[in-house]
Structures are given as structure tokens and as C-alpha cells.
Amino acid sequence: MLYKQGRTSSELHSDIGGMEISAFLNILVLPLCLFEMNSVFFLSGSLIGLKQRTGVDVASADASYVRCNPWGTRHSPAFSMDGDFVIGVLLLRFKNIICTNFGKCCVLNFVTFSINARDLRFSHTIMFAIEEINNSTELLPGIRLGYQIHDSCAAVPVAVQAAFQLSNREDKIFYKDSNCSQSGMMAAVVAESGSTPSIITVFLCCFFKVSHIATCACLSDKQQYPNFFRTVPSDAFQSVALAKLVKHFGWTWIGAICSDSDYGNNGMASFLQAAHKEGICVEFSESFHRTQPHKIQKVADFIRRSTAKVIVAFTATGEMKVLLEELAAKPSPSRQWIGSESWITDTNLQKFTFCEGAIGFAIPKSDIPGLRDFLLDLSLSEETFKCRLKKDVNTEQRVCNGSEDLQKVPNAFIPSSPLRITTLVYKAVYAIAHAIHSVVCVKKNETAECDKHLMLESKQVLDALKKVNFTKNGYPVSFDANGDPVAVYELVNWQKGESGNIELVTVGFYDASLPINKEFHIDRNLTWMDGQQPVMSVCTDSCPPGTHKVLQKGKPSCCFDCIPCPEGEISNTSDLSDCFTCPIEFWPNPEKDSCHPKPVEYLSIDETLAIILAVVSVGGACLAILTAAVFFHHRTTPIVRANNSELSFLLLFSLTLCFLCSLTFIGAPTEWSCMLRHSAFGITFVLCISCVLGKTIVVLMAFKATLPGSNVMKWFGPPQQRLTVVFVTFVQVLICTVWLVLRPPFPMKNFSTYKEKIILECDLGSAIGFWAVLGYIGLLAVFCFVLAVLARKLPDNFNEAKLITFSMLIFCAVWLSFIPAYVSSPGKFTVAVEIFAILASSFGLIMCIFAPKCFIILCQPEKNTKKYLMNKN
Structure with a gap:
């Protein structure tokens, strides 16, 4: 009990009327609740600690009774029934109330009066459940449960006053010779519907509460709300489900609105956090209350101007109704509505046909056997059937004729569809009953024996409720460590029926207990806004591949x-x-x-360039062979025999090899072709240059031999010439051998020259080896060129030194230009440049040295005489 400390509740209410809820909690509620806990006095009705508070010992007092003054002004509950243990209930039963004095609406000074049929159904569902339990032989046998159902008017002040009323209990007298009060102990409370009143009253009522519809995720915090349980899933689960739903349909650009209440603000905060994880962007996020017309208009304008075509509404039914009315007053572009469970199942909102296609999560449908018949047995007003029991001259209503059937009357009190929230109320009562049963009942011989005189404390029931696990009508009931049930939702869709009216259709489900990414399932086709195809709501169209x-x-x-x-x-x-x-x-x-x-590039045999180079190479080899044939046929003529015919044939042979070695550069590089192409090129060219060098030396020595007293030719006869060619060529063979043994060339894929293609080429292996081979050829060519220049003016009609000079000049020019061209040419053109240098130098040698001789042999045979060749004119 809470006892008055010198001030009335009206005075206290007047002081806190303008406070924010958080300030109200900090200033009033927490100290009260902590005071109760420190005095070891539980609000369940236990008498422990009463002496500390009142100074009266109930057991030894001389007076026959002790009177205690309760907090606040006393009001009778809307419905009540005595019992061994009492369940308190806070429900909204009235609407359209104008409060003129804090804490007195629903009792005094109200202007209009009407019944909230849904909450009235909730209250009678509680009566029905308690009646079932009282008649049960298995649950609480021999125990009678009672109830006290108080109005809250959907107003926090009234909910607070009702919480005080429940804390005060019905009786004000404790008897000397009895260890129990006049009425049953207050065991628990089925909480106020809204999250905000639940947050407030859970602090006032230090016994535990079970809510059927307070979904605020904040209430799962057991540090702040250790005695709060609920049969409805936390909004933390619904927020994640809504974010997954939005992501499932590819909507990344949305608008968000919520009620300016603990339900809406906490739910939207959880949703925005979950949406961010899913990569969803929010164009705007606005909160409003139904008592803020200017804010409602502002939110409606936001929606009308929004580029987002999807609006997520985490609102209560009252806020959603006034917002939709505002949107209906001035037509706006169609929007795809995504709703929370609070309003998405409200049939009164389905008159707003522009919300066709709305999608949201709802509490699963279920059925309570016998409840409908129980509700149908209740008496209702004459207004239900729009008739009067007797003729009234002041009204035109007809007189009831007795044929009126309550089952045919559509109303929120007796629903025609399966139940949703009502089942949660039913489960809450049964959960409390099972918790009480586990405390006061002991199983003996397969039957339960219950002690209705047991001094029940809230902590006992609280601990028992944490372990509750039962199934009723096929639906399991249990609580996790946060006092929450397993989160299971139906996915519902507003679809236009055959009659043209909006109907609520279940199209899927969400079960948080299933494995990750399997919680969400859609098993039916959906209707979208305006009955169109699925809407696209993105800030920017999807970026295509590329x-x-x-x-x-x-x-x-x-x-x-x-x-x-x-x-x-x-x-x-x-x-x-x-x-x-x-x-x-x-x-x-x-x-x-x-x-x-990537395309692989190399000098392929089927390319035009390769074919041309191959033809020229083979043609050059044929030309060398043909020249050799001409020389062999005229081998006895002076022009062939002059200057060592043996070297001429060897030179023609080496030129043939030079022409043919260029073929090794054509085609895909292999390990053997890479080693062969460079070594063959180096050796054949040195053989060629050594022959030319030998011929040049012979010319010079022949001139020296004509001088008086000269005997030099004996040192440059045919044996010496052969030895010179062999020695010079052997040096190149040795260089190539060392190169091939130590670091030979090998095929490789060149990725650096071109990004978009692969060059298949021969890596040099050792650059030193390659440039050594090339340098040795160049050294011989320069030396031969110098000797030829020295012998170019010798007095002869046919001065071969002049021809050698021209050939060496061409050779050196070709290879000097080859070096920069080779280095700078990309890809397969590097190989082409090398082939061109081989062919050009080879043709230079054969044309300069052998073409003039062949011309004389074939076209001017009269000059092919010793006399002509020896003639110095």
C-alpha cells in the first residue's frame, strides 16, 4: 500500500502536470518505488514491514483494527470480483474525453462519453479467462482468482491514479485475529495498453506487470524494468522485420514517420538503426502527436513533396487516423505504406482507399474457444439495434420486435474475424495464473494441492513467471531473459476485395526464432499501391554493371x-x-x-607481316644458293677463281644460313626456338663476317706481295685463311655456349608492354650474353670495314675491296639503326625489326659482293678474263 504523507493526490498531480515524463519518473516515481523496496514492503499485499511504517503491530495491537489512509481519491474499479488472489487490470475504456483537472478525467468534468469497444472486449476476455481458470481442476484447483479492472482513459495521469488505486487495494482495515486482509492479495497487473503509461506505472506498481500490447523496446531493459513482462513481441524485433521487408523489395529511399510517444520514438529509433545496417536511406523522419494539428499538416506536406515513394509509419492508430484524414483532404501522389502492428490491422482505417497495397506486420491470428459465445451473452444498449423497447414520441426510431440478432451486428466488441490482440490479453492472464500456481500449489499423487492462505509475495510470482512455459489452445507461452515472448508476426497486405472494399490479407510471416536469413517468408502475391506493379523507391537508379x-x-x-x-x-x-x-x-x-x-600476341606464321618476312627470307636463301650454283658452274673462270673461290663458296653458304635463321623468329616462342634463334643468328653472322674479313685480308696481302722483296703471301695462303675463319667463328661459338649454359633465353609472357594484351616473346635470359654476341659481330664488322676502306683504291679493274667496303657500310648502317629500333619497338614488332636487320644485312652482303661478279659472268663474259682483271686501267 502507498500511504498519504500529508498531501492529497490532486495536489501532487497539480505540481507535476506540466512535467515531462522522464522528469516525472526521476522526481516522483523512482523515490516512491525505492522507498517501498527499502522498507521491505511489497505492494502485493504482504504485511511485512507494516510496523516500521505505521508504528502499529497488527499481532499485538489492543485495538480491534487499525485504519490506514490510502493515496489519492478513492474510486471504485470499472469491473471487479473478489477472490483469493486478485489480478489488477489497467485498460482504456473511454474515449473522446476532455480533461479539465489533472487526474479527474473519466470521473468528473468530461464532456463526451463513449465506450472503446475493443478494450471493453479485452476486459471481458480477462473475465472469461479468469472464469475458465476458476472452473479448472488442473490450474489453481481450489483457488479463486478475482480481478479489479480500472479505467485509464489513455491518459498518463489517469493511469497513474489507477496504479495508485491498485496499490491501495480494496480494503482499508486489517483485523487483529486474522493474518489476511478482507479481500484477496493483489498478485499482478495486466498492464495499460500504451507503452508510455506502462513505463510510468511499472515504477509506481512494484509488483510485476504483464502487458498485452506495450511493445516499446525500452521495456526489455531488465535493469530499469525488472518486473515487467509482456505477451506481445518487443518492437526491437518488429523494427528489424520492417527493415528486412523494405530491403527485400529493393527500396533504399524511404520516408519515416512515427508517433511522438515512447512507442513511436523508440520503435522508429530501432527501425532507423536496423535500416542503416541494411543500407536503406531515409529522406525524412518526423514524429507527431494527434493533438498537434500544425505538426500533422507539416508531416503531410513532407509526404506530398517527398521523392521517396515508400513511407514507413511506426504510429499508433490515433495518430495514423488523423494523418490519413489530413492526406485525404488534399490529394497527393500515391505512396506505398509500410505499417507497424499498431495500425495496420485496424479495420477503421481501411476506409482510406488510397492506402491500398499497404504492407505491415501483425500479431498472428488465433482463436479462443467459447469467447464469442461468452461475449454474445452480454447485454448491450438498445442503440446496438437502432430501435427502442417502447414508442418514444421524441424519436423516430422503430420499436424493437424481438427478432434482433446480436450475432449479425458488426461491432468491435464482438469481432467477426479471428482474434489478434485479444489472444495476448488471454495469454497474459493464463501466464499469471500459471506463475501463481507454481508458487501456491504442490503436486501430490498426480494432483495439485494449493494453499490459498499462503502469504504471496510479488517476488515469488515474479521468479515463477520467468519460468512459465505452457501451451494454450495450441499456442505456446513463455518468456525470454528480457520478459519477451518469441517474436512471430504475420505479414499482412491491404487488398481490394470483390466488393470493392479494402480487406486484410495474410501474405507471409516473420519468425525471429528461425535461422538468420530464413526468418522472413512470403507465400502469396501482394497488391501494391493503386493496384500497380511493385513500386521502385530509390534516390538514384541502380548503377549498371560496368x-x-x-x-x-x-x-x-x-x-x-x-x-x-x-x-x-x-x-x-x-x-x-x-x-x-x-x-x-x-x-x-x-x-x-x-x-x-587477353589476346596473346606474337609474330604468328599466319600474319601478313610474318608471311612477307618468311617469303623474303626463303627468297634470299634461294638467291644465295642460285649464286653459288652460278659460281660453281663457272668455277674455272678468272672472276670466280680470283680472291679465293673457297671463301666465296663458304660466304654464300653462311649467307644462306643467315637468310634461313630469320625463320626461327617466326611463330610462337618455345624453349628451343628461343635458344636457337639467337645462337644461330650470332654464329652464322660471325661465319659470314669472318669470310668477308678473310677476303679483305687476302686483297691487302696480294697487293703487298707484288712489291719487290715481299714474301707475305706465304703467311696468308688457303690454310691460314681457313684457320682464320675457324678461329673467329669459334670465339662466337664459345660466347653462345656460355650464354646458353648459364642463363639461356626462354619464352615468357610480357604483361607490361600492353595492358590489354599479352606479348609472347623470348626473354634474353642474360642481357650480357645477348649484347656480347651482338657486340662481337659489330666488332668484326667494323674491323672488316676499316680494312676494306684501306684497300678500296688498289689499282685493279675489278677491285673487290670496293665491293666489300660498300657491303660493310650497309651492314654497319643496318645494325647501328637496329639497336634503337630494337629497344623501342613494342611486342611482336621487336621480332620483326630483328628479322629485318638480318635480311637487310644479308642482302647487302650478297648484292654488293656477288651481284657485280654474277653480272660479268652472265652478261659480260668478255670481261671474265685474266687480262681484263689484271689490267690496271
Whole structure:
């Protein structure tokens, strides 16, 4: 009990009338509740600690009774029934109330009066459940439960006063010779419907409360609300479910509205957090209350101007009704509504046909056997049937004729559809009953024996309620560590029926107990706003593959520009934040949405360039062979025999090899072709240059031999010439051997020259080896060129030194230009440049040295005489 400490509740109410709820809790509620706990006096009706508070010992007092003054002005409950244990109930029963004095609405000074049929049904459902329990032989046998149902008027002050009333209990007298009060103990409270009144009253009533519809996630905090339980799921689950629903349909740009209450604000806060995790952006988030017309108009204007086509409404029915009325007054573009369980099942809102297609979560439908018949047995007003029991001259209503059937009357008190919230009220009563049963009853010989005289304390029932686990009418009832049930929702959709009216259709479910990503399921087709196809609600259209998102400055993450992927990168799915690079052997297609293998490039035999080079190479070899044939056929003529015909044939042989070695550069590089092409090129060219060098030395020595007293030719005869060629060539063979043994060339894929293709080429292995081979050839060519220049003016009609000079000049020019061209040429053109240098230098040698001789042999045979060749003119 709470006892008055010198001030009336009206005076106290007047002091806190303008306070915020949080301040009200801090200033008044917490100290009161803590005071009760410190005095070890539980509001369940226990007498422990009473002496400390009143100074009276009930057991030893001389007076026959002790009177105690309760808090506040006493009001009788709307419905009550005595019992061994009493369940208190706070319910909204009245509406359209204008309160003129804090704490007195619903009792005094109200202007209009009407019944909330739904909460009236809730109260009678509680009566029905208690009647069932009292008649049960298994649950609380021999125990009679009572109830006290108080009005709350949906007003926090009235709910507070009703909570005090429940705390005061019915009796004011404690008898000397009795250990129990006149009426039964207050065991628990079925809480006020709204979250805000529940938050307030849970502090005032230190016995525990079970709510059937207070869904605020904040009430799951057992540090603040250790004695609060509920049979309705926490909004924390619904918020996650709503976010998953929005994400399921691909809506990333939404508007959000909520009631300016603990239910709406906490629910919306949880939803926004869950939406952020799902990558959903919110264009606007507004809260309002039904008593704020200007704010309602502002929210309606937000919705009308919004670019988001999906609106998530976490509101109570009252707020949603006034908002929809405001939207209906001035037609606005259609919106896809996503609703919380508070309003989505309200049939009174389904008259707003522009909300067709609304989707939301609802408490699962169920049935309570016998409840409908119980409600039908209750007496209702004559107004139910729009008739009078007797003729009244002041009204035109007809006289009732006795044929009126209550079952045919549509009303919220007796619903025609399966029950939702009503079942939660029913479960709350049974949960309390099972908790009391586990405390006061002991199972003996398969039957339960209950002690109705047991001094029941709230803590006992509280501990028992945490362990409650039973099934009623096929529906399980239990609580987790936070006092919440398993979160199961139906997914409902507003669909237009055959009659043209909006009907509520179940299209799926959400079960938080299922594995992750399997909680949400849709098993029926949905109707969308205006009966159209599924709406798209995005700030920016999806970025197609081949592009990536770049956020727009100062806007949410769902607003972005679609930028093509950079070179070499792709995006193969929509809405990627970054493109990614293809594997090294792949390259993006032109659309940049997939990676294709890079083309492998090398000097293929089927290319035009390769074919031309091959033909020229084979043609040069044939030309060398043909020249050798001409020389062999005229081998006895002076022009062939002059200057060592043996070296001429060896030179033609080496030139043939030079022409043919260029073929090794054509085709896909292999391990053997890479080693062969460079070594064959190096050795054959040195053989060629050594022959030319030998011929040049012979010319010079022949001139020296004509001088008086000279005997130099004996040192440069045919054996010496052969030895010179072998030695010079052996040096190149040795260089190539060392190169091939230590670090030979090998085939490789070149990814660096071109990003979009692969160059298949021969890696040099050792660059020193390659440049050593090339340098040795160059050294011989320069030396040969110098000797040829020295011998170019010797007095002869056919001065071969001049021809060698021209050939070496061409050779050196070709290879000097080859070096920069080789280094700078990309890909397969590097190979083409090398082939061109081989062919050009080879043709330079054969044309300069052998073409003039062949011309004389074939076209001017009269000059092919010793006399002509020796003639110095």
C-alpha cells in the first residue's frame, strides 16, 4: 500500500502536470518505488514491514483494527470480483474525453462519453479467462482468482491514479485475529495498453506487470524494468522485420514517420538503426502527436513533396487516423505504406482507399474457444439495434420486435474475424495464473494441492513467471531473459476485395526464432499501391554493371552518380562502390562488366607481316644458293677463281644460313626456338663476317706481295685463311655456349608492354650474353670495314675491296639503326625489326659482293678474263 504523507493526490498531480515524463519518473516515481523496496514492503499485499511504517503491530495491537489512509481519491474499479488472489487490470475504456483537472478525467468534468469497444472486449476476455481458470481442476484447483479492472482513459495521469488505486487495494482495515486482509492479495497487473503509461506505472506498481500490447523496446531493459513482462513481441524485433521487408523489395529511399510517444520514438529509433545496417536511406523522419494539428499538416506536406515513394509509419492508430484524414483532404501522389502492428490491422482505417497495397506486420491470428459465445451473452444498449423497447414520441426510431440478432451486428466488441490482440490479453492472464500456481500449489499423487492462505509475495510470482512455459489452445507461452515472448508476426497486405472494399490479407510471416536469413517468408502475391506493379523507391537508379557508385556530396549514401569503371577494371554486378581489376591474364570487355582472356600476341606464321618476312627470307636463301650454283658452274673462270673461290663458296653458304635463321623468329616462342634463334643468328653472322674479313685480308696481302722483296703471301695462303675463319667463328661459338649454359633465353609472357594484351616473346635470359654476341659481330664488322676502306683504291679493274667496303657500310648502317629500333619497338614488332636487320644485312652482303661478279659472268663474259682483271686501267 502507498500511504498519504500529508498531501492529497490532486495536489501532487497539480505540481507535476506540466512535467515531462522522464522528469516525472526521476522526481516522483523512482523515490516512491525505492522507498517501498527499502522498507521491505511489497505492494502485493504482504504485511511485512507494516510496523516500521505505521508504528502499529497488527499481532499485538489492543485495538480491534487499525485504519490506514490510502493515496489519492478513492474510486471504485470499472469491473471487479473478489477472490483469493486478485489480478489488477489497467485498460482504456473511454474515449473522446476532455480533461479539465489533472487526474479527474473519466470521473468528473468530461464532456463526451463513449465506450472503446475493443478494450471493453479485452476486459471481458480477462473475465472469461479468469472464469475458465476458476472452473479448472488442473490450474489453481481450489483457488479463486478475482480481478479489479480500472479505467485509464489513455491518459498518463489517469493511469497513474489507477496504479495508485491498485496499490491501495480494496480494503482499508486489517483485523487483529486474522493474518489476511478482507479481500484477496493483489498478485499482478495486466498492464495499460500504451507503452508510455506502462513505463510510468511499472515504477509506481512494484509488483510485476504483464502487458498485452506495450511493445516499446525500452521495456526489455531488465535493469530499469525488472518486473515487467509482456505477451506481445518487443518492437526491437518488429523494427528489424520492417527493415528486412523494405530491403527485400529493393527500396533504399524511404520516408519515416512515427508517433511522438515512447512507442513511436523508440520503435522508429530501432527501425532507423536496423535500416542503416541494411543500407536503406531515409529522406525524412518526423514524429507527431494527434493533438498537434500544425505538426500533422507539416508531416503531410513532407509526404506530398517527398521523392521517396515508400513511407514507413511506426504510429499508433490515433495518430495514423488523423494523418490519413489530413492526406485525404488534399490529394497527393500515391505512396506505398509500410505499417507497424499498431495500425495496420485496424479495420477503421481501411476506409482510406488510397492506402491500398499497404504492407505491415501483425500479431498472428488465433482463436479462443467459447469467447464469442461468452461475449454474445452480454447485454448491450438498445442503440446496438437502432430501435427502442417502447414508442418514444421524441424519436423516430422503430420499436424493437424481438427478432434482433446480436450475432449479425458488426461491432468491435464482438469481432467477426479471428482474434489478434485479444489472444495476448488471454495469454497474459493464463501466464499469471500459471506463475501463481507454481508458487501456491504442490503436486501430490498426480494432483495439485494449493494453499490459498499462503502469504504471496510479488517476488515469488515474479521468479515463477520467468519460468512459465505452457501451451494454450495450441499456442505456446513463455518468456525470454528480457520478459519477451518469441517474436512471430504475420505479414499482412491491404487488398481490394470483390466488393470493392479494402480487406486484410495474410501474405507471409516473420519468425525471429528461425535461422538468420530464413526468418522472413512470403507465400502469396501482394497488391501494391493503386493496384500497380511493385513500386521502385530509390534516390538514384541502380548503377549498371560496368559502372561504380560515387556519392553525391552532402547527400545520403543512397544518392550517388554512376561513373564508368577506370581502364582495366570492371564491375560485374549492380551498385558496386568500387570497380575491381581483372586477373593479370584477363582484360575487361568494352562494356567493362566482365573479364575476358587477353589476346596473346606474337609474330604468328599466319600474319601478313610474318608471311612477307618468311617469303623474303626463303627468297634470299634461294638467291644465295642460285649464286653459288652460278659460281660453281663457272668455277674455272678468272672472276670466280680470283680472291679465293673457297671463301666465296663458304660466304654464300653462311649467307644462306643467315637468310634461313630469320625463320626461327617466326611463330610462337618455345624453349628451343628461343635458344636457337639467337645462337644461330650470332654464329652464322660471325661465319659470314669472318669470310668477308678473310677476303679483305687476302686483297691487302696480294697487293703487298707484288712489291719487290715481299714474301707475305706465304703467311696468308688457303690454310691460314681457313684457320682464320675457324678461329673467329669459334670465339662466337664459345660466347653462345656460355650464354646458353648459364642463363639461356626462354619464352615468357610480357604483361607490361600492353595492358590489354599479352606479348609472347623470348626473354634474353642474360642481357650480357645477348649484347656480347651482338657486340662481337659489330666488332668484326667494323674491323672488316676499316680494312676494306684501306684497300678500296688498289689499282685493279675489278677491285673487290670496293665491293666489300660498300657491303660493310650497309651492314654497319643496318645494325647501328637496329639497336634503337630494337629497344623501342613494342611486342611482336621487336621480332620483326630483328628479322629485318638480318635480311637487310644479308642482302647487302650478297648484292654488293656477288651481284657485280654474277653480272660479268652472265652478261659480260668478255670481261671474265685474266687480262681484263689484271689490267690496271
